[in-house]
Amino acid sequence: MINKVVATAAVAVADIPNGATVMIGGFGTAGMPSELIDALIAKGSKDLTIVNNNAGNADTGLAALLKARQVKKIICSFPRQTDSWVFDGLYKKGDIELELVPQGNLAERIRAAGAGIGAFYTPTGYGTPLAEGKETRHIDGRDYVLEYPIHADFALIKALRGDRWGNLVYRKTARNFGPIMAAAAKCTIAQVREIVNLGDLDPENVVTPGIFVQRVVEVPAEAKLIASPGAAA
Amino acid sequence: MKRFTRDQMAARVGRDIPNGAYVNLGIGLPTMVANHLPKDREIILHTENGLLGMGPAPEAGAEDADLINAGKQPVTTLPGASFFHHADSFAMMRGGHLDFCVLGAFQVSVTGDLANWHTGAPDAIPAVGGAMDLAIGAKRVYVMMEHLTKKGESKIVARCSYPLTGVGCVNRIFTDLAVLDVTSEGLKVLERAPELSFEELQRLTGVPLIDASAALTAEPVVTQRREHA
Numbered sequence: 001m002i003n004k005v006v007a008t009a010a011v012a013v014a015d016i017p018n019g020a021t022v023m024i025g026g027f028g029t030a031g032m033p034s035e036l037i038d039a040l041i042a043k044g045s046k047d048l049t050i051v052n053n054n055a056g057n058a059d060t061g062l063a064a065l066l067k068a069r070q071v072k073k074i075i076c077s078f079p080r081q082t083d084s085w086v087f088d089g090l091y092k093k094g095d096i097e098l099e100l101v102p103q104g105n106l107a108e109r110i111r112a113a114g115a116g117i118g119a120f121y122t123p124t125g126y127g128t129p130l131a132e133g134k135e136t137r138h139i140d141g142r143d144y145v146l147e148y149p150i151h152a153d154f155a156l157i158k159a160l161r162g163d164r165w166g167n168l169v170y171r172k173t174a175r176n177f178g179p180i181m182a183a184a185a186k187c188t189i190a191q192v193r194e195i196v197n198l199g200d201l202d203p204e205n206v207v208t209p210g211i212f213v214q215r216v217v218e219v220p221a222e223a224k225l226i227a228s229p230g231a232a233a
Numbered sequence: 234m235k236r237f238t239r240d241q242m243a244a245r246v247g248r249d250i251p252n253g254a255y256v257n258l259g260i261g262l263p264t265m266v267a268n269h270l271p272k273d274r275e276i277i278l279h280t281e282n283g284l285l286g287m288g289p290a291p292e293a294g295a296e297d298a299d300l301i302n303a304g305k306q307p308v309t310t311l312p313g314a315s316f317f318h319h320a321d322s323f324a325m326m327r328g329g330h331l332d333f334c335v336l337g338a339f340q341v342s343v344t345g346d347l348a349n350w351h352t353g354a355p356d357a358i359p360a361v362g363g364a365m366d367l368a369i370g371a372k373r374v375y376v377m378m379e380h381l382t383k384k385g386e387s388k389i390v391a392r393c394s395y396p397l398t399g400v401g402c403v404n405r406i407f408t409d410l411a412v413l414d415v416t417s418e419g420l421k422v423l424e425r426a427p428e429l430s431f432e433e434l435q436r437l438t439g440v441p442l443i444d445a446s447a448a449l450t451a452e453p454v455v456t457q458r459r460e461h462a
Contacts, residue, residue, distance in 0.1 A: 027282040027319075028305040030298060053319075080360035081305075091358055100359050103281065104323030104366030111320040124327060124366045127400035129351075143400075172316060173283045174299040179318040207318075 004166045004216050005195055009039035012189045012217045016045045016154055023051040023110065023181040024062055025157035031174035033158040033191045034061045035219045040156070041065055047072045051110070051150055053103065053177060055079035055087035066090060075150060077103035102130060105147055107180060113149035114183025114212070122147050155185030159208070162192035166213030167206045175207065182212040189215040235427045236409040244269040246335055246377055246407050250276055254332040257281065257367055260304045262377050263335035279331055281363040283322050286314030303363065323363070326370030334371035336364065338378045340393045343440050345403040345415035347376065348395035368399030380408035380437065387439045389420065410434060413442070422446040
């Protein structure tokens with residue numbers, strides 16, 4: 001019997017080693033797998049490369065992981081927000097490396113990794129500082145930049161419901177990077193509000209098929225978080 | 234000099250968004266356009282974090298942390314809305330499915346280059362978000378900005394001094410002084426603020442302008458233009 005359900009967040013992240021590349025889902029705090037991040041902080045893995053759209057909000061979740069000095073490098077599109085003071089402090093002191101990627105290129109690089117694409121040409125960023133030094137190509141009257149996939153050792157994502165095969169459904173705009181990160185990582189760990197019986201998820205509505213998910217942890221609904229009003233794209 | 238107010242600017246942009254359009258409104262000033270879309274048109278708003286059919290802010294107390302816009306503020310869904318993941322969301326832009334985006338700007342050049350993500354200051358933390366994808370992805374790119382900096386310098390320039398967001402991507406510029414089209418012949422002034430002469434606008438802007446405008450008196454006149462065949 002296939003059973004991807006693990007008992008606790010601590011067990012789920014127990015083998016994330018020092019130096020791992022870890023994708024973390026979420027757009028700001030929507031879809032951020034906070035309990036898995038807390039478990040990673042407790043585990044204490046160091047020198048991590050983190051892939052996320054942002055670079056943490058306030059003092060919890062991803063910001064707390066940065067504050068614990070476990071992150072060597074972050075790959076993201078929008079680090080600067082009204083409440084990104086943890087990242088801001090580390091960056092200004094030179095204590096964290098930043099790879100800034102346009103948001104659509106970030107998404108497509110993650111998607112490409114999951115889809116087995118070796119590289120792709122994209123029009124986004126052409127002629128800007130974020131494409132400096134990259135290969136370009138003129139195709140059918142338009143200029144493109146060559147971008148490479150972003151692979152990861154682990155992905156930590158959050159979904160609404162999951163089953164023991166790893167099938168997932170999400171909730172509203174908390175879906176964001178979850179489905180593409182699930183496909184891009186060698187080991188995807190999903191925290192879900194509720195684990196349901198196999199067959200309870202309508203196959204027509206499964207968003208992430210279980211083949212992309214290796215571990216599922218149930219974390220019941222937390223206290224309602226208020227969206228963080230950061231000036232962010 | 235009478236300038237267009239921010240609400241007038243937002244209303245003016247709204248009039249240039251046709252019925253049936255799929256539209257992304259950037260953070261800041263462009264967000265105001267949502268309040269000024271003509272009521273008789275069905276216009277679908279896209280937010281890059283995975284929602285088409287975005288509705289207005291919820292009532293106090295009805296906020297949902299899982300339902301936010303690109304500025305991470307709580308929003309609602311309208312009947313017919315859909316959710317999708319980030320790669321699909323940006324395929325909607327890059328793939329040429331999104332009809333319009335409205336962006337703020339630090340500078341726009343006479344050839345439609347856009348600078349709106351980074352001042353280039355050495356101590357500034359760079360953040361780009363979806364700006365570059367929107368700039369090159371939407372079928373038409375509208376910029377909405379003040380015409381002049383606080384120091385009185387034109388934000389419409391011969392060549393952007395700030396780092397670029399996109400090359401030759403802007404189609405139309407809406408400022409507090411004028412509405413201008415970026416064309417192969419140069420910048421065409423379509424409308425001017427009330428009582429602002431073309432000569433004065435030309436003097437303030439610095440780069441060469443082509444007069445295709447009528448001076449407006451009192452309320453701006455609605456001009457109908459076909460954006461799409």
